[in-house]
Amino acid sequence: MxxxxxxxxxxxxxxxxxxxxxxxxxxxxxxxxxxxxxxxxxxxxxxxxxxxxxxxxxxxxxxxxxxxxxxxxxxxxxxxxELSARDVDELYALRLCVERHAAVEAARRLTPEARDALRRQLDLMRDLARRDDPATIVEADYQFHRLICEAAGNARLLRLFDGLASELRIVIGLIGHLYDDPDEIARTHEPVLAAIEAGHPERIVAHVDHHIGVARREVVRLLEGLAPQSPASHSQTPESP
CATH class of the missing domain: 1.10.10.10 (Winged helix-like DNA-binding domain superfamily/Winged helix DNA-binding domain)
Incomplete structure (x- = not known):
């Protein structure tokens, strides 16, 4: 324990x-x-x-x-x-629905300001990788995806994404442990941003599916390798005074 x-x-x-x-x-x-x-x-x-x-x-x-x-x-x-493999798989299924739509809409509505914000976030992720600061790059990862939802210009979609925020933060934290090279996290976002900038819906969906799908498979695999444990199986010692 x-x-x-x-x-x-x-x-x-x-x-x-x-x-x-x-x-x-x-x-x-x-x-x-x-x-x-x-x-x-x-x-x-x-x-x-x-x-x-x-x-x-x-x-x-x-x-x-x-x-x-x-x-x-x-x-x-x-x-x-503790998220189970099934929890994560269901979460990623919902993420795909939200972020496919968000990325296509972000491309359609992309302003120079939104493009610059996404580029700056990607640069920040690269900079954090050079500093070998995995904790903050995890947060930068989350913010990159949120910026895409912001760029989509749909307040309800953004609220839906924010509603997933807590579980996403746990999962994105797990993703940080999947890469030996911290810069790999930043690199995996580059094709997504490039597709959004190019504005081709089919390519955008394909890159979002690949980006999130790889993380989905790896995190599920990681969790399946862990022994399940529930709060009831924790120590029987009551909360200390």
């Missing part, structure tokens, strides 16, 4: 709106792999590390539970959600 018994690098909070800040810190730790799937999020330990009381930590955990990042186990506390 992997628990949060040691500090994981969460900075002390001193500002208002603590619940949202705690949720963001925990989300970062999950995406960056400092809180891996199945890890226990001990309220007392997090509160001590952040220099705050347990109440906002508990509320942040409940918020992340509602977003699909954490799971609550009665009398045992909160655990980082």
């Amino acid at each position: 992997r628990t949060m018994s040691r500090p994981v690098g969460l900075p002390v909070l001193a500002e208002s709106d603590l619940v949202r800040q705690v949720a963001r810190r925990l989300t970062d730790a999950i995406v960056q792999g400092r809180l891996p799937p199945g890890a226990k999020v001990a309220e007392a330990a997090v509160a001590r590390e952040l220099g705050i009381s347990r109440a906002p930590v508990r509320e942040a955990a409940r918020l992340l539970e509602s977003q699909g990042l954490l799971e609550a186990s009665p009398r045992r506390g909160f655990f980082v959600r």
Whole structure:
């Protein structure tokens, strides 16, 4: 069992709106792999590390539970959600529907500003690869895909993409472990952007299918190789005071 018994690098909070800040810190730790799937999020330990009381930590955990990042186990506390291979396959099936349409619409509506934003994001991913900073390149990966949805100009589609955000962040974090060369993550996005810039719908869909399909197969394969574990199988020790 992997628990949060040691500090994981969460900075002390001193500002208002603590619940949202705690949720963001925990989300970062999950995406960056400092809180891996199945890890226990001990309220007392997090509160001590952040220099705050347990109440906002508990509320942040409940918020992340509602977003699909954490799971609550009665009398045992909160655990980082463990996605099954089936969960990921279903998520990617939905991603394909959303991002095929988003990419085609983004090409049709592409403005110089949107093109520049996507190019800058791709450059950022390359720069982060040179810095060997896998945690931030994972976030940059997510933002690249969100920018495509923004460029599509459909507010409802963007909200749908954002609704998948929590689970996507866990999955994209797993993708970061699939490549020995961090620059490979940036390179896999180049054909997608080139197709959007060229504006050919069939090519766009083909490149989106390939880009997301490769990740889908590899992440499912990765998860199928892991032993399944549910919150009920975690330690029977109640939440510490």
